[in-house]
Amino acid sequence: MINYAIRLILVGLVVFQIPNILPEIFVDSITTAIIVALVMSILNTFVKPIxxxxxxxxxxxxxxxxxxxxxxxxxxxxxxxxxxFAVTGFIQPLIFSFILGIVNSLVGSFQK
Known part of the structure; x- marks a missing residue:
């Protein structure tokens, strides 16, 4: 459980920094970024397979x-x-998702 919390915080920090790279994505605070990381985790676990x-x-x-x-x-x-949290376009959210996937993989590889 502590590993999942660490992963959420690290991914949340990355989500908070992504608007500096991708201008069509908006995150208003670090708390929102951590919530985005949590919701994306839940959506990727339950909704995406369906x-x-x-x-x-x-x-x-x-x-x-x-x-x-x-x-x-x-x-x-x-x-x-x-x-x-706000996104527009098609390419920017796609890149956002790829960045989150890479960060999740990197953080997961260090946690094992």
């Missing part, structure tokens, strides 16, 4: 490219749920 299974035919037809749309959709769901 969306992936439901969209499997179109994902196969597009040779896997529709998976990027699902990834961006998860970021937009997080945007709708959290008031101090």
């Amino acid at each position: 969306l992936t299974i439901l969209s499997l035919p179109i994902t196969i037809l597009t040779l896997g490219l529709f998976y990027f749309v699902i990834t961006v959709l998860i970021v937009y769901i997080c945007d709708a749920l959290i008031s101090g």
Whole structure:
């Protein structure tokens, strides 16, 4: 449990710094960034697998490219749920999601 809390805080810090790199993403405070990290974790655990299974035919037809749309959709769901977090466009949320994935992998590799 403490490892998960450390991961949330570190990912939250990265979420707080991402608007410096990606101008179409807005995070108003560090608390909001940690909440975004928590909500993204929950959405990626529970909602993303369901969306992936439901969209499997179109994902196969597009040779896997529709998976990027699902990834961006998860970021937009997080945007709708959290008031101090805002995203626009398609590429910026996609890059945001990739950055979070890389940070989660790095933090996870150091925790083991």
